[in-house]
Amino acid sequence: MDEMTVNPIREASRRLVRELGFMKPTLAGTDMPPSSVHTLVEIGRRGILTASELCEVLGLEKSSVSRLVQKLVRAGELVEGASAHDGRAKPLCLTPKGRETLARIDAFASAQVRAALQCLPPHSHATVHQGMGAYADALAASRTKTPVLANPAPKIMPGYQPGIIGRVVEMHAHYYANISGFGAFFESKVASGMAEFAGRLDHRVNQIWAATDGGGHVVGSIAIDGEDLGDNSAHLRWFIVGDGQRGSGVGRALLRQALSFCDACGFAKTRLWTFKGLDAARKLYEANGFILENEQTGQQWGTEVTEQTFVRDYQAG
Template identity: 60%
Template sequence: MTTHPALVEEIRSASRTMVRELGFMRATLAATDYSPSAVHALLEIEAHLALTAAQLVQLLDLDKSSVSRMVAKLIKAGELVESADSDGRVKRLQLTKQGRRTVAAIHAYGRTQVQTALEHLNPSQQQAVAQGLAAYAHALNAHRTGEGKAPGNPVEISAGYRPGVVGRVTEMHAAFYARHSGFGQFFESKVASGIAEFVGRLDQPCNNLWVATMNDRIVGSIAIDGQDLGNNQAHLRWFILDDGCRGGGVGRQLLREAVEFCDRFGFEAIELATFKGLDAARRLYEAAGFELTHEHQGSQWGSVVTEQQFTRRRGGASHPVKL
């Protein structure tokens, strides 16, 4: 896969800024008297409860002599204690009581750094930072160690009503379509009233709602309304993702849940309404068997857009009309 050079340079520039702002250019780190590598060693030993010097070499990607000198200094400073196993061949490093206090102070310092920075971002940006940094960190590690793909998606998918879903689904729609299509108050009000009315009908077996959550925050949604179209047709509605989750497979998971629900229920067709230009969403729809069946220009949402209808028929392809 080819990565655009401008994106590479943007990430490199951001990485240099982070290194400076987090203090890694200084001789000591996290308000301690220790180097960045020593601070990382203490944190890894705390996380693993005990480590050998050889394991630290692998974890920190440092040479053996550097780790040996660093460990000797930390033992002399009273932060670590070294103990041998029963046959005396393996020596494990553990934190002393002083070391545990030092690590607690490092954690407090680090949390304050992160919390203070995150206060300058909105919740969606915070989620994007958390997800993006985790994926990038894993990718860097995978390149060095030869490991495989990134770990499983931290996003959870659940069905049914969830407190806050009406407001959050409305917020995601309003924010996205204000940027993409210039929609304003009228569109947001329509979304709010529509989703509020729909959740009151979730007790009907033909209706369902799925939300994606990350750290207990709703970051995506999709719904199947089995009542409003009639003729044994399902209406796919309120399919939206938070900016931080786009491109991570969450949309595909949500769409799969909705389509499989419709197939189990026995709907003859699924219809959805969307707008031209949402290419990533269109690729998902078409991969799931939807076809474009109608499009026209409209201004009912506050600006002129090309409205589109996609249809997925049970047991076979749709038959799109000529546009």
């Protein structure tokens, strides 16, 4: 791996350490060092931890954890219990004072995260979450010499899925507001169009597909409307892939399903409307048999753009 990849990540890591306050002797608005703050947080999340379990969670040596625990016990933040199965293992849990301290830590940290996220567009929040989580998992895997478990590939589900209308509208609104400045007119047009289309999903020439992640959340969509254009033409609509999934192959999988449906239904042509500048999408369309049919300036989405129409002829299986 070259330094052009490594160095920016190192720089971002150093900035995170500084911005989160780890260069200071105390952390999270307390008078405690970072190791003590993390000890209270992890025990609070799990309810009970032994010293050996705490060593593993914090990545610290046994002697360091022992000194850390005793200091917190003397301060009244932790209490040591007795294990019914192993006299050497002393379960650690928070005292009432420790729970109060943890509440202050949580309030400080949550406010810190919220303040940072307010400086970012809402559609990027999931990307921050996914990226930081993946990097933390990779660092832990490197330290413990264990493989990182890959997230399961999104599933492509045909038909209506609960929440799909709102989620698809949301993805469109955030993405196109960011790249093109589309606003309320565009969002309301997507919402009204999807609401009308949903009432026709039981017709055999109409279909929608959702890409869902491991948690069942919609991360992509595509639809074929076989009725609104007439002339034995299919209309490809609402094709979008959410943040964190672009470039993963989800878009190709969705488009493949939709075009297979078009050919199975025997549509002579499949058309889609987009606008100039979406180069990655255009490349994907052209790789799947679409050609540019028309290009003109228009405002059908509420903002003046160079509108484009792409068309694909029927392809026998």
